[in-house]
Amino acid sequence: MAKLPLVKCPGCNEEFSRDETEDYIHVKNRYWHTKCYNKKKEPEEYRQKIHEYCKNKYKSQYSQRRISQQINEMVQDGKDIPSIYRALVYWYEIKNGDVEKSRGSIRIINYIYDEAMQYYTKKWERDKLQAEALRQSLNLETNTFYISPTPIEKPKRVKLFDIY
Numbered sequence: 001m002a003k004l005p006l007v008k009c010p011g012c013n014e015e016f017s018r019d020e021t022e023d024y025i026h027v028k029n030r031y032w033h034t035k036c037y038n039k040k041k042e043p044e045e046y047r048q049k050i051h052e053y054c055k056n057k058y059k060s061q062y063s064q065r066r067i068s069q070q071i072n073e074m075v076q077d078g079k080d081i082p083s084i085y086r087a088l089v090y091w092y093e094i095k096n097g098d099v100e101k102s103r104g105s106i107r108i109i110n111y112i113y114d115e116a117m118q119y120y121t122k123k124w125e126r127d128k129l130q131a132e133a134l135r136q137s138l139n140l141e142t143n144t145f146y147i148s149p150t151p152i153e154k155p156k157r158v159k160l161f162d163i164y
Contacts, residue, residue: 011036043081047071050085054106057092061104070106077110084109087116094119 006015009024009032018024018031025032032040050071055062074084087109091097095112102108109116 007031009033009036011040046081046085050081050088050106053085053088054104057099058102058104061102063104066104067106074109079109079113083113083117086120087113090116090119 004018006017007024008015010030011032014033016024016031016033023034025034025037027037047068051064051067054067071081071084075081084106088106091108091112092099097108
């Protein structure tokens, strides 16, 4: 069998042979490592989630162009897209922020971003501690009991006319 030529992953710019690895994806005439493709795809999914969330919250004040522009500005400032989504959910769901004051904008994230990230960090640590405590409580000694069923005895003399 002929060897396939080396291909270059657009995500990490690393060359690899398709013969030697099975961990790759073929997308639009390009070959990606699965990890690189998932890293690229995740922000796009969160970008869609932000737009859907804003569309549901702002209703008639929603402007896709404005939200996209603000997301791009925040990404240039060093914020990542999943964190922007989490901060948005934090402001409206946990802090009960006023939708009317926003006027269809997500610029409030510039002011609450650090607070939201601290909240989620504490929440993840708490969840991790609870999971560890649950795991330790489930590691208790267990006793196994076997219950054998009692055999069913057939009736000895049954008259069919008496059953009716």
